[in-house]
Amino acid sequence: MSHQVDxxxxxxxxxxxxxxxxxxxxxxxxxxxxxxxxxTSFENVTRAATGKEWTVxxxxxxxxxxxxxxxxx
Amino acid sequence: MKHNWFSSRMxxxxxxxxxxxxxxLLQYLGNPANMGICVACFERDIAGSIGLHRAAVxxxxxxxxxxxxxxxxxxxxxxxxxRARGGSSPLTRYVLGVVAMIGALVFLGCPWRVMLRLAGGxxxxxxxxxxxxxxxxxxxxxxxxxxxxxxxxxxxxxxxYLLPLIMLGLLILRLIFTPVEGQTQSGIxxxxxKGPGAAHASVFIxxxxxxxxxxxxxxxxxxxxxxxxxxxxxxxxxxxSGLLALMxxxxxxxxxxxxxxxxxxxxxxxxxxxxxxxxxxxxxGFAFALAGGCPGRQLFLAxxxxxxxxxxxxxxxxxxAISHNFxxxxxxxxxxxxxxxxxxxxxxxxxxxGFGHLKRS
Numbered sequence: 001m002s003h004q005v006d007x008x009x010x011x012x013x014x015x016x017x018x019x020x021x022x023x024x025x026x027x028x029x030x031x032x033x034x035x036x037x038x039x040t041s042f043e044n045v046t047r048a049a050t051g052k053e054w055t056v057x058x059x060x061x062x063x064x065x066x067x068x069x070x071x072x073x
Numbered sequence: 074m075k076h077n078w079f080s081s082r083m084x085x086x087x088x089x090x091x092x093x094x095x096x097x098l099l100q101y102l103g104n105p106a107n108m109g110i111c112v113a114c115f116e117r118d119i120a121g122s123i124g125l126h127r128a129a130v131x132x133x134x135x136x137x138x139x140x141x142x143x144x145x146x147x148x149x150x151x152x153x154x155x156r157a158r159g160g161s162s163p164l165t166r167y168v169l170g171v172v173a174m175i176g177a178l179v180f181l182g183c184p185w186r187v188m189l190r191l192a193g194g195x196x197x198x199x200x201x202x203x204x205x206x207x208x209x210x211x212x213x214x215x216x217x218x219x220x221x222x223x224x225x226x227x228x229x230x231x232x233x234y235l236l237p238l239i240m241l242g243l244l245i246l247r248l249i250f251t252p253v254e255g256q257t258q259s260g261i262x263x264x265x266x267k268g269p270g271a272a273h274a275s276v277f278i279x280x281x282x283x284x285x286x287x288x289x290x291x292x293x294x295x296x297x298x299x300x301x302x303x304x305x306x307x308x309x310x311x312x313x314s315g316l317l318a319l320m321x322x323x324x325x326x327x328x329x330x331x332x333x334x335x336x337x338x339x340x341x342x343x344x345x346x347x348x349x350x351x352x353x354x355x356x357x358g359f360a361f362a363l364a365g366g367c368p369g370r371q372l373f374l375a376x377x378x379x380x381x382x383x384x385x386x387x388x389x390x391x392x393x394a395i396s397h398n399f400x401x402x403x404x405x406x407x408x409x410x411x412x413x414x415x416x417x418x419x420x421x422x423x424x425x426x427g428f429g430h431l432k433r434s
Binding site: 008009010011012013014016017020038039040043044047048051064 | 077080154156158161216217221222224225226294296299302303306307309311365366
């Protein structure tokens, strides 16, 4: 069961803010899946997640869209 | 997925450091003191050069601004990051641009110049920095409570080409109507004979450095407002490390060139009214935070095809015209006759924007 965050079309700092809010409310067992639609948000979200001791376990890229899956270390 | 070294910590520090040196180099080559790069001041000078205001000392079509947009545009094309997009409350962003410029011109500088003024020893900029920090902090409170200007959508590439094309048009004007010794006008462009508008590096140096900064900032996502915002909101020092590097290298370069002159009075293009230096930057910082980027970042985003950011930049140019036409802008003598009213109204506009865009849950 994974929690999904749709941050497509949102500008800084909202993709990171939504990701961190999802991390905060997560139980720690489930994955979080974040959707972004530009390279900058991709970089920001992965940087923020790894900074919170979460690991990026999957990245699916389709043109400009990224699906980033993270889970707690 | 491409690896992007410039967006690593080392990359960010390197970019900030190089920008700091380039800014001081521009001062050494002719740009105004403590104003090697100032996005607000330079957009204000552009407004003057095309006659949107007639403040005689601040009229010059600054090639640095053109370089920022075109540098980012070419870089985004090269790295396949150009994407025309917009539709996230465009008019709100335009108004925020107007307000941000009005606030910045009460202080006399954008966040980039806050750092450069500090690096030059201008103590008045301490109040500007505190104001900027305060304004960004208020902005983060709104983000924490669900503030959003909404999502952007993809647009026709033609929309994304518009601001780069406008900049190209301005560059062509600058190359056709070159300054004429002792004349305030050359063809359709206005030029300053004295004051900061008359101080500038050669057009090719300015353009070249502008293009280089555009490249570096597009790759690294350098943002002076984001630096403070991420520090406050996420306790993250990534962007802040770039800002610190900018100030550090600018300071070192100033000391090396004998340009570091600590003090409060007699500082170049600055006034000593601490409260209004502070309050002006509260308004500017608040507006930059609500719009999601410092004035430089808005130009780089516009170069990548973000038409909302382009509208913010045009709002800033409009704001500069309003500031000088209505007596809102400060001068080295102090704040303008209507500077106080402008700060109060600017703050009210920001608050109304913030409250008006809280997402109802």
